[in-house]
Amino acid sequence: MTQLAHPQDRSPQELDRLAELAEDVIRRARAAGASQAEVAANIDVGLSVNVRLGEVETVEHTRDRGFGLTVYFGQRKGSASTADLNPDSIQATLDQACAIARYTEEDPAAGLADASRMAHAFPELDLWHPWDVDTPEAIALGIEIEAAGRAHAGITNSDGASVQMGQSLSVYANSHGFVGRERGTRHSLSVALIAGTDDGMQRDYWYDTQRSAKHFASAQSLGDMAAERTLARLNAQRLSTRQCPVLFAPEVARGLIGHLIAAISGGSLYRRASFLLDHAGKQVMPSWMTIVERPHLRGGHGSAAFDAEGVTTVDSSLIENGVLQRYVLGSYSARKLGLSSTGNAGGIHNLIVQPGHAGGAGDDFAGMLKRLGTGLLVTEVMGQGVSTVTGDYSRGASGFWVENGQIVYPVEEITIAANLRDMYANIVAVGNDVDPRSHLLTGSILLERMTIAGE
Known part of the structure; x- marks a missing residue:
């Protein structure tokens, strides 16, 4: 090459x-x-x-x-x-x-x-x-x-x-x-x-x-x-309607983090169109979870010395011990809210979701499947059924049914649903199987429970 x-x-x-x-x-x-x-x-x-x-x-x-x-x-x-x-x-x-x-x-x-x-x-x-x-x-x-x-x-x-x-x-x-x-x-x-x-x-x-x-x-x-x-994916099946644990593969899990960013971004907040309005300083994720912004990673997909307004970018925590530390603001939205810019005009810079769970360090993908036990592995989501205003989440999905930590058969034509507020609060684990192809760096994410709508 x-x-x-x-x-x-x-x-x-x-x-x-x-x-x-x-x-x-x-x-x-x-x-x-x-x-x-x-x-x-x-x-x-x-x-x-x-x-x-x-x-x-x-x-x-x-x-x-x-x-x-x-x-x-x-x-x-x-x-x-x-x-x-x-x-x-x-x-x-x-x-x-x-x-x-x-x-x-x-x-x-x-x-x-x-x-x-x-x-x-x-x-x-x-x-x-x-x-x-x-x-x-x-x-x-x-x-x-x-x-x-x-x-x-x-x-x-x-x-x-x-x-x-x-x-x-x-x-x-x-x-x-x-x-x-x-x-x-x-x-x-x-x-x-x-x-x-x-x-x-x-x-x-x-x-x-x-x-x-x-x-x-x-x-x-x-x-x-x-x-x-x-x-x-050949010979995929549909599931009957049920509630079960859900594991989002890394390339899909970063979408969950994207919804979080949308909800704590200035435009949503000053328009009062976010389910996380007035949540700075409050617990929104489990106490073992930390998410940090690292704008100066060498070679990072979101690396930058300054934001779209020339404001210097700095390392900072977004979530620390499950608590939302700050919002994501440029100068205009900051002024509308009576706050200061966070150096995020134009977007976030290299957000890292640190792997782990309540018991310690993060697992690899095989370990995350074992932690899932019996439930749904999601490898693709479709549709736009996510409301930043209410937190309601309902999307078409496909993936695999897992039993005893082993993939059993592919699954298609189902809908997964919950509320983002509950989804974030009930994250069970984040894997160390990080997908590096984005500025949102996360491994797979295991949720305690979602509703699966199928046959």
Whole structure:
């Protein structure tokens, strides 16, 4: 697999050019009467190749540019953006933002993040690993991955394999004098396979995503894993309606953590649209559970020295001994709530759910199955049946029925339901089988009980 940095990496010069443009536009905004201004500019480059049944389906090269400007006239805000960085387009964007700001209503919470919160240190986070893969190499790799999966007996068709290369340069600058430069790469491989025929067909997939292509799983192992997952779903059954323990596989478990973040994020809170409103300092998970944010992990999928407003990011606890320590806030939502920014404008940074249970350290996946005993292993969820307002959770699911810690048969066409408040409070264990392919880092999560709606 080719893994070479571009021989002439021009990203520093490109970042300097974006920074100079951003600073110039901020000066011009101030000259036009804006009391504050901020700019976010980016250049994204990518290659995406899709193959199916050994043939090329699509090849897409991308080079996208974005330039967004926000100006404040006192506490009146105007925003405009363009994908064209030529001077006339930039001037038109500036004129539009200023015009909008002059006619909007004042908002007491509007404005830049506090100047004292701007980042001053920019550690090397190991996020930049250009992959110098050309189109023929990407096609060959996609065909190799798909062929590895299709070679398994019982695989009858394919939904194709994908190879994607991506690199992003971005600059955020504001009238506090802050200029932050970021560059990052993200590459991915995936394959989806089909087993069985007619009404007995099943589909599943596997993928890998990395900052550096040299860390990819092998083409063979990706194809093997996709095939094994697909074949394991054959002859799936439905369950009768019941209540039982439920184990969420790691790649599904991070969705549970995503719902937690949504419920404690500023937008949900100041709109009073969260079941965890006014829960800071309260017990929301078992006393053995801890969740921490680590923004400066080298190579992390969510690593950043500053947030989308230039506020410095810091290590902090989100859940400690089961108690919610803080919310997830940018400066606007913080002001609406009478609080301070947590450095999370734009989202969370590398959230780590620490493995464990009431008796001690976390188990591997086999150990989590034993801890489940008899119940449902969920490997896929479908639908949007989650309410941040009430905490009600009801989603279609598939997976496996487990007895005495052993997988017995695949399960499909069921619905799992509970309330997130109860689900979080009754977590039995978190595994050490962490899925590293996300900025939400968790192992499998075992819940004491959910309602299974089936036949």
